[in-house]
Amino acid sequence: MNILTKIESQISLILLFYSLSTMVTAQNNNSVQTSLSLKISAIALIDFSTDGNQMITYSYSTIKPNNVEQIITPAIGDKTWLNYSSIVANGLTNYITVYISSGSLPADVSLNLLIGADVGAGAGKKGITKGQITLSAFPQVIITNIGSCYTGRGIHKGHKLYYKWTNTESYDYSLNYDNGKAIAVTYTISSTE
């Protein structure tokens, strides 16, 4: 029985060599398959671009790139453009909110914000604007339905922001600014996730 098993295994070895040598003779290894791994990051980035040497200071941090803060004055007018980049997952969108994040306005001063439509630079599914809002300390949605897109970077790209003040004579901008009580607004881009 043992001898038979031995011989059987020897035979199978020989058969294996035999078949292997036949394969080598064929030399038929003319294609090779490789694996490629692909990934697309979800993205929500926002920043300002300003026109000319305006009295505008703003913060942008790569640590919180979905969040920008801008100090505004009655002279600011419509010199600011909102730029953003967005990549969303299937079924989701991004949206942008704004609120007065620093300082407080005198009771008789109101601050309206007119948000222009995207001017058509960049590519993809840009957001839909709410038109006009009155700024407050509570976040309000100003642009919705942002899909995968980019507005382009710089002025005359993205959405134009137009600040409209009422009763500005009641608001001593320079005094407040010197006292560190300037009005600042923060824009945030978030996912509907």
Place this chain on the structure above:
Amino acid sequence: MKKSVKLFIALVLSLLLTTNAWSQTSTAGDNVSLEVMNICLMETNSATVSLTLSCITPGEALTPATNSDLFVRISSIVPANTSRDLTARISTGAVPYGTILKLVSASCTTTNSGGNLGTALSTPITLSAIDQNLITGIGTCYTGTGNNDGYQMTYTWEPDYNSTNYGLIESLSTTNILVVFTISNIY
């Protein structure tokens, strides 16, 4: 049991005899006949190719991603006046919507190679499920067997900047697709 042992030995002998008979047919006579096989062998350095599309500047588009880690090595023997092409296609999976995957081959590395290594096409191909040429006119040659020998392949993955197509992009956790490299038959 003894009978079966004999039977197995007979079987082995017959196999060996068949092999001998074959080699005899190709070398019969007084003349020694030499034959060079029509050979085509291929492998890669098994590099892991990973590409990620991302963006760090607000307002800007996704930044194209490139990877040049993959080398394809071949050995080729062709009959006179014939050549082969090296092609690539996607065999499994598809390039995500709103993005374009391109591939271009460099000329073969020179350190350990020899022979007619063909011409690498300078314009990248846009990968699809259909084979497209990367290198043409490969004759009798070898590329070398080192990790960085052979044809260096550069993948470039970028967004489609067409506005409608860009809007089709979706964020994606790591997904694998398979790319097949093929050396055509001689012609």
